[in-house]
Amino acid sequence: MPDDPAAGDGASAPADPAVQELRRFNRFYTNLIGALDYGRHLYTPFTLTEARVLYEVANHQRVDAADLRASLSLDAGYLSRLLGKFEDRELISRARSDQDPRRQRITLTDGGRQAAGLLEERSQDAVGSLLERLSAADRSRLMASLRTVRTLLDDDAPDTLTPPPGPKAPPSAPATPEVTLRTSGPGDLGWMVERNAVLYAAEYGFDLSYEALVARIVAEYAESFDPALDRTWIAELGGERVGAVMCVRDSRPRAARLRLLLVEPAARGHGVGRRLVGACVEFARAAGYEELVLWTNSVLGAARSVYQRAGFELVTESGHHSFGQDLVGQDWRLPL
Helix, strand or coil: CCCCCCCCCCCCCCCCHHHHHHHHHHHHHHHHCCHHHHHHHHCCCCCHHHHHHHHHHHCCCCCEHHHHHHHHCCCHHHHHHHHHHHHHCCCEEEEECCCCCCCEEEEECHHHHHHHHHHHHHHHHHHHHHHCCCCHHHHHHHHHHHHHHHHHHCCCCCCCCCCCCCCCCCCCCCCCCCEEEEECCCCHHHHHHHHHHHHHHHHHCCCHHHHHHHHHHHHHHHHCCCCCCCEEEEEEECCEEEEEEEEEECCCCCEEEEEEEEECHHHCCCCHHHHHHHHHHHHHHHCCCCEEEEEEECCCHHHHHHHHHCCCEEEEEEEEEECCEEEEEEEEEEEC
16 A cells, blocks of 8 residues: 655645545554664664565565566566675575576575575564554454455455454345356457446546457457357356456467456455456366466556466566557466
């Protein structure tokens, strides 16, 4: 939940109360965890960003520089300088990736593992000290509230919340809507064209050329559809269509392409994107494809997060002007 420290609260137009409350929370929590002076707060030589990079490298089996840049939304130049500093301090080693020589594999040294372990220990102690004064009941309330925040703001959060210990809700309490997936039927492809055009125009300012592109993709899919190699899923929440994705043959042999991932705004926070991408990956593997690829744009932050957590790796990115906007296109790949 980033905050803009340069923006003041004295705007001429009345501010959205939800925006104000979230910014107040950001300022409170930033101060609470000592984010502005993280090294002194935990008695370490690392800034918050440096600590986060070490954590990511220590807690994933394979980490490439491109993965770190995408997952942490870091500038490429800044990340390169940070990794160079780590290498000078003999915390990491860098080498070409075995799977893709264009990518740079990051590995912790023994000294790096010790530093990451010490950071983890002190972080655990710092958070534990915040919770010491809370009763068991208050801890449960806090955990439920934090899960609620993640579920509402993170599209990759679990579909449902785990309720805190306590009395069960009365039988009359409304049930959480269930996310279900099905393959496409009559009318679904037309709905995908319409919703892609409407949402991308409203959220990113895409012009009519984007609707034309989506219509061509959908038409090509319908005309050359092979049920053994192509598939479209529709996500429903409470019986209503709220998302979609396609898995289609790519021009390269033994490769499939993920296309037109869409999640309606009202359904975000229910794990719809995660479920759709997961179905696409499972189908591609079962169909015998050797890799799953996709193209997206850097402005689609929530989608990129879903792709990375599904195991996709950023391969290339380049600027372009499309759909009436200046964008940065990205190619992602998942070996199957």
